[in-house]
Amino acid sequence: MDRRTVLAGSGAAVVAGQLALGAAAAAAEPGYDANLRNDPGPGNDPSLRNGLDPRNDLGPRNDLTLWYDEPGTDWESQALPIGNGILGASILGDPAADAIVLNEKTLWTGGPGSPGYDFGNWRTPRPGAVAQVQRAIDERERVPPEEVAAVLGQSRVGYGSYQSLGTLTLATTPGPVESYRRELDLSTAVARTRYVANGIRYTREYFVSHPDQVLVVRLAADRPGAVDVAVSLTVPEGRTAATTVSRGRLTVSGALDDNGLRHETQIQVVTRGGTRTDEAAGVTVSGADSVLVIVAAGTDYSDRYPTYRGPDPHPRITRTLQAALHRQDQLRDAHIRDHRALFDRVRLDLGRRPADRPTDELLAAYQGDDPALETLFFQYGRYLLIASSRAGTPLPANLQGVWNPYAAAPWSADYHVNINLQMNYWPAYATNLSETTTPLHDFVHALRAPGAVTAREMFGASGWVVHNETNPFGFTGVHDWPTAFWFPEAAAWIARHLYEHYLYTLDQTFLRERAYPVLRDVARFWLDELHTDPRDGRLVVSPSYSPEHGDFSAGASMSQQIVLDLFTSVSHAAGVVGDGRFKKEVQAALQRLDPGTRIGSWGQLQEWKGDWDDPADDHRHVSHLFALHPGRQITPSGTPALAAAAEVSLRARGDGGTGWSKAWKINFWARLHDGDHAHLMLSEQLRTSTLSNLWDTHPPFQIDGNFGATAGVAEMLLQSHAGELHILPALPTAWPEGRVTGLRARGDLTVDITWADGAATELTVRAGHGGPVTVRSSLVPGGLHTFTARAGGTYSWKGSS
Known part of the structure; x- marks a missing residue:
């Protein structure tokens, strides 16, 4: 025919x-x-x-x-x-x-056109409400979240x-x-x-x-x-x-x-x-x-x-x-x-080929002893980020990436910005996917206009702010969950992703035109909003709430650590772009700012300014370790006492929790240079918080755990947050040999590592920009070596056979 x-x-x-x-x-x-x-x-x-x-x-x-x-x-x-x-x-x-x-x-659903939607109802408590809560905290130190919610008011009308x-x-x-x-x-x-x-x-x-x-x-x-x-x-x-x-x-x-x-x-x-x-x-x-x-x-x-x-x-x-x-x-x-x-x-080889079995069978049989499955899980996180966040497309990856069969999704499949949206993008830079962050940058910029209204009407402050959750329609106010409705530090946390883009790329045009305006305006909010603590005269966040946990107080550790991180970043950025006046203003506030890092009565890093931690508390949030990860205030070499206190807190919290919580703990243990415990958390996530299709489960399915785990594996192999390239800082004994190529480090550096018998045998560093580079590895002279790289240069070290 x-x-x-x-x-x-x-x-x-x-x-x-x-x-x-x-x-x-x-x-x-x-x-x-x-x-x-x-x-x-x-x-x-x-x-x-x-x-x-x-x-x-x-x-x-x-x-x-x-x-x-x-x-x-x-x-x-x-x-x-x-x-x-x-x-x-x-x-x-x-x-x-x-x-x-x-x-x-x-x-x-939700937003303009939705029944009952009104910007004012989203954002404005009655006049003087925030000041009333601050007075109660000054007088009593601890105020229950339900009482604060009753004073400040809550609304989720038209959220969608x-x-x-x-x-x-x-x-x-x-x-x-x-x-x-x-x-x-x-x-x-x-x-x-x-x-x-x-x-x-x-x-x-x-x-x-x-x-x-x-x-x-x-x-x-x-x-x-x-x-x-x-x-x-x-x-x-x-x-x-x-x-x-x-x-x-x-x-x-x-x-x-x-x-x-x-x-x-x-x-x-x-x-x-x-x-x-x-x-x-x-x-x-x-x-x-x-x-x-x-x-x-x-x-x-x-x-x-x-x-x-x-x-x-x-x-x-x-x-x-x-x-x-x-x-x-x-x-x-x-x-x-x-x-x-x-x-x-990025290619990762942990020295093991996958068994000839379906993936669900491999997962069911997994007992922490399958590097091939762990490699697949690492690369799956990178795959999911590419599939759910690309340049030129609106909106960043949400709580379920882009996949959802429901009309009323769990947690609305929205943008939780007390960790979850941020965790989605933790692997972006380290695993060489910086282009996937463009929708996040655009989303942050789009929040500035509605966030400025909330800052003005709710706080009487300049700059901009967003609380615990947001959506595609500029929701920057408080919602209807008393134990997790307040988190004005979120804007500072998501703004740091733009600064990280600069640190990884050294793109000064991006810093000047995209990152610095965001950082500056968030810092303006906090310069207006910080409260003088009557106990010691230090500047504190008040009301302050450690996400989804405990009472309201002044100066909870995570709040302070985030604002300190913001001020440190914006001070450096102001110097790069030539805004000397604002840099002075921020540095003056830094001198008075409570740092949010205290060692408590049982050796723990305190979650609150008061020594209220319970050693039997195994809450899924470990918010007071922000300074360890993703922050950079606590390092084993730079602040050993604080790192030891962070480890005490982490051990007390235990190895359980939701999927995303286990993923965060991979990163914590990697930053503490304990590769075996980081690997234990990776195996716990795979064994108890991963579905047959390798999606992370809270439960239910929540994609941030996939992204957090991928970031954690990268942190085990390479770290650069402390001003040096630390090679294999948390290599577990379960991975005695392997090779990774294409990881990225701050300073516009790309790194390849080969190791055997638990030690690096080959190292290659490619520099996108010129300047000093410090490498910490057994392969370099003295174990710590600084050299001056030229733009486009390649530098290699190889161990003796």
């Missing part, structure tokens, strides 16, 4: 006309997608050249693949996530009804929640299935489902392209005419959703009931062979050789304060989908090149 006739009958020639690809005959030839040409099956499929032997579906395709021998049935523990920073998809891989949960990161975009279903009738395999290749960011039914081998391939801003699903078989599929999209309640189907394109558009935010999803179905039929609710394909499904989606969200709305998404989504259709033969290669340009920068 003439292929041209088949394609015309299926409607593909009409699509070609829509795309104005030129001659109809050219469009009708088997060339829509170069990967579909001459497609006899997976064995000769160019898209699978680096994959499995087509005659054997067993065994991992490489060391960085999650794989399973059964379809997923539970989204939270079994979905395989793919994404491009704004679009997300979750793969369960049911051969009969492949239900792919879709997400678009800006699809949120992150939403699921909908479920893309690929329905077939495969019959009995054999040789099933579902996998996610971290190195290419491509997921696959493979199985045999009725003697035919079927393959589905899924990826979300950042260059082309689309989800792509390809269905193929090793027998011509064997692909039958019905493509449909269902959306949750709580929104209008008009569906149209024309020429193989399914469009669902409407608006959320809550706030009127407009949403649109367009799905194009392209066939090779067979027939394609437009139905009322989707597109049905019969007898095709292969099928390509391309999805584009978006909303009219904008980060512009105070409306948070942009243009109707329809023209943009249409252009995106049309452009992707023009590039069918390039989509996959462009996606993989883009992903690998980031992912391949």
